Amino acid sequence: xxxxxxxxxxxxxxxxxxxxxxxxxxxxxxxxxxxxxxxxxxxxxxxxxxxxxxxxxxxxxxxxxxxxxxxxxxxxxxxxxxxxxxxxxxxxxxxxxxxxxxxxxxxxxxxxxxxxxxxxxxxxxxxxxxxxxxxxxxxxxxxxxxxxxxxxxxxxxxxxxxxxxxxxxxxxxxxxxxxxxxxxxxxxxxxxxxxxxxxxxxxxxxxxxxxxxxxxxxxxxxxxxxxxxxxxxxxxxxxxxxxxxxxxxxxxxxxxxxxxxxxxxxxxxxxxxxxxxxxxxxxxxxxxxxxxxxxxxxxxxxxxxxxxxxxxxxxxxxxxxxxxxxxxxxxxxxxxxxxxxxxxxxxxxxxxxxxxxxxxxxxxxxxxxxxxxxxxxxxxxxxxxxxxxxxxxxxxxxxxx
Amino acid sequence: xxxxxxxxxxxxxxxxxxxxxxxxxxxxxxxxxxxxxxxxxxxxxxxxxxxxxxxxxxxxxxxxxxxxxxxxxxxxxxxxxxxxxxxxxxxxxxxxxxxxxxxxxxxxxxxxxxxxxxxxxxxxxxxxxxxxxxxxxxxxxxxxxxxxxxxxxxxxxxxxxxxxxxxxxxxxxxxxxxxxxxxxxxxxxxxxxxxxxxxxxxxxxxxxxxxxxxxxxxxxxxxxxxxxxxxxxxxxxxxxxxxxxxxxxxxxxxxxxxxxxxxxxxxxxxxxxxxxxxxxxxxxxxxxxxxxxxxxxxxxxxxxxxxxxxxxxxxxxxxxxxxxxxxxxxxxxxxxxxxxxxxxxxxxxxxxxxxxxxxxxxxxxxxxxxxxxxxxxxxxxxxxxxxxxxxxxxxxxxxxx
Numbered sequence: 001x002x003x004x005x006x007x008x009x010x011x012x013x014x015x016x017x018x019x020x021x022x023x024x025x026x027x028x029x030x031x032x033x034x035x036x037x038x039x040x041x042x043x044x045x046x047x048x049x050x051x052x053x054x055x056x057x058x059x060x061x062x063x064x065x066x067x068x069x070x071x072x073x074x075x076x077x078x079x080x081x082x083x084x085x086x087x088x089x090x091x092x093x094x095x096x097x098x099x100x101x102x103x104x105x106x107x108x109x110x111x112x113x114x115x116x117x118x119x120x121x122x123x124x125x126x127x128x129x130x131x132x133x134x135x136x137x138x139x140x141x142x143x144x145x146x147x148x149x150x151x152x153x154x155x156x157x158x159x160x161x162x163x164x165x166x167x168x169x170x171x172x173x174x175x176x177x178x179x180x181x182x183x184x185x186x187x188x189x190x191x192x193x194x195x196x197x198x199x200x201x202x203x204x205x206x207x208x209x210x211x212x213x214x215x216x217x218x219x220x221x222x223x224x225x226x227x228x229x230x231x232x233x234x235x236x237x238x239x240x241x242x243x244x245x246x247x248x249x250x251x252x253x254x255x256x257x258x259x260x261x262x263x264x265x266x267x268x269x270x271x272x273x274x275x276x277x278x279x280x281x282x283x284x285x286x287x288x289x290x291x292x293x294x295x296x297x298x299x300x301x302x303x304x305x306x307x308x309x310x311x312x313x314x315x316x317x318x319x320x321x322x323x324x325x326x327x328x329x330x331x332x333x334x335x336x337x338x339x340x341x342x343x344x345x346x347x348x349x350x351x352x353x354x355x356x357x358x359x360x361x362x363x364x365x366x367x368x369x370x371x372x373x374x375x376x377x378x379x380x381x382x383x384x385x386x387x388x389x390x391x392x393x394x395x396x397x398x399x400x401x
Numbered sequence: 402x403x404x405x406x407x408x409x410x411x412x413x414x415x416x417x418x419x420x421x422x423x424x425x426x427x428x429x430x431x432x433x434x435x436x437x438x439x440x441x442x443x444x445x446x447x448x449x450x451x452x453x454x455x456x457x458x459x460x461x462x463x464x465x466x467x468x469x470x471x472x473x474x475x476x477x478x479x480x481x482x483x484x485x486x487x488x489x490x491x492x493x494x495x496x497x498x499x500x501x502x503x504x505x506x507x508x509x510x511x512x513x514x515x516x517x518x519x520x521x522x523x524x525x526x527x528x529x530x531x532x533x534x535x536x537x538x539x540x541x542x543x544x545x546x547x548x549x550x551x552x553x554x555x556x557x558x559x560x561x562x563x564x565x566x567x568x569x570x571x572x573x574x575x576x577x578x579x580x581x582x583x584x585x586x587x588x589x590x591x592x593x594x595x596x597x598x599x600x601x602x603x604x605x606x607x608x609x610x611x612x613x614x615x616x617x618x619x620x621x622x623x624x625x626x627x628x629x630x631x632x633x634x635x636x637x638x639x640x641x642x643x644x645x646x647x648x649x650x651x652x653x654x655x656x657x658x659x660x661x662x663x664x665x666x667x668x669x670x671x672x673x674x675x676x677x678x679x680x681x682x683x684x685x686x687x688x689x690x691x692x693x694x695x696x697x698x699x700x701x702x703x704x705x706x707x708x709x710x711x712x713x714x715x716x717x718x719x720x721x722x723x724x725x726x727x728x729x730x731x732x733x734x735x736x737x738x739x740x741x742x743x744x745x746x747x748x749x750x751x752x753x754x755x756x757x758x759x760x761x762x763x764x765x766x767x768x769x770x771x772x773x774x775x776x777x778x779x780x781x782x783x784x785x786x787x788x789x790x791x792x793x794x795x796x797x798x799x800x801x802x
Contacts, residue, residue: 360430360749376750378459380780398468401490
């Protein structure tokens, strides 16, 4: 696989515009009752028309057989190697609630938990306390300074929170405090190597202080931290591709992932219509647009075939508003498959369509998995989609004479 | 991707023969008027017959989305990684006029240019002086020796020439003297690192001398050098594959690229018929034949759909003369696509066909892009074609027991 330094040499800043429509969890499995996938079941006249004019294929986000989380799935679509560029859990949780991390921060996922008199964990989730309660407790823990390191604590949902350690020379190579099961004491955080020793000591001090503060807050009388991580040092889309990219995503995690890739973030409203309106409003000021549709993934996760079909039809209805802007390149794909019949992210290859003046032709007539198998893009790695989008936007110079 | 050391272990010298017919710029885009590509438009009865009997697919010369120049495109077909093995501009220009470089030479592309009294570049191409004039001026600059380094100057076309520096310890890591624009003075050549310092000094001395010699030759009163490069140190086809390869190409650049890969070069005449005659004449003495067809690429570059179609039909008419020789393996492919509708080299995948006794079967009935999408070779890297040709010629031993 060619690398970013290679692309950098060839990338050209031009006025041409790329819209990448990411339908989260796109790609499914046949409904056992009908034998047809969500895409085959949905009425998608506009996506079908794009498939007839454009060039289609199937993409593997990480590698055949690997089921990606949202992090790797999106990194691949943004042109990064999702295996080399891992995003730690703590960082993903932080960007997922719109926290802007600085380069030296160490972030961790946290649970409020219950321990008994002997300090043994009896409930890893503190009875799933409500988010409002969790937010109050976070306030009690937030803002302390330990050996010059500031600790910030942000509520997520129910018992979950994010802890961010900000200071000099912090290192994320730390073992989890969360034992992952009940009946044992929380674990001491240990440094995996000398450079992280000081960070381990600070984190352990924080846990001790937190336990004291929470003594009278049963069932949330303890915290469990895990997934310590620093923000990955990714070269940005402007650096690699000379793009001016904008993310239009309703859910914060996707805005956060886009920010890691150097994208600006637009207020996206709450609905698909809001998002398309934001695209139109910002169209003149950027040349790459990441438009993220969440509902398809949620429906797939819930195993709700009919709802996924319905949301696909809603997306289809918005296509004319996007094509009316006449982007030079329109990419329609997903970050991973979420088949309703399976009820979760899956390892299946994801449909990808490129519509552009010089995209080439294939015989694909409908926007659906079985048709895309015979598409002219063939089988590719999701990481290669970005290069193809750039090529079709005539934003890549010839390599070699 | 398997590497050359791996192949070397398996390669067998056998009497079987491989003909690789490279139709430059093979692969196109639909004509907007008809919806059919050049290959779909052309009448190609013999290539269609080969497609029915052989196995077909689509190849990416460098990587999906990357538009290759002729250098990377051919290196890939000869089995080299075109990203790792870059051919510098100076070397490509030199091999393009049949100059045989030795291992230590540093070659550069040169322009005759115009500077004003203050030494400011007013025309980077000296009014595109005719080739004959350029040839006279090259004679004035050719043959001087500076600090033991011999400088050879060869005319190319119009204002363009090649300068070759031959001596001890020359290094090509040098910045360009050509500023790439008018209104500024030519740049001093600088070493990118200590080892090239001496070479930089010699090159700068040459430029000073050249300017003096050219003083009275306005508009060609200056030279601009760029693209300093050494011949890449490629393992040759005889070394890797135990082949005895012959190149039959009308244009010098392709002979030069073949020489870099260790091929012998046959006098190829001027026409396709001459080339096929040269193939026949030399058939007994070699076991790998690289037959290069240029016209398809030129027609594509000119955006001349009809001419590209016509040349494809001319190539098709010669196929029976090639198959009459009964090569064990016939490969038909291109170094990159040059769609007439696009008017230049492009990033699109290139048709590839292998015809051989044990090549296997697929359902492809016609020699054209859309049909090849469903071919049995699938989508592959051009670099892998050489290994497949070797396998089909039964020139590769089994790997492992």
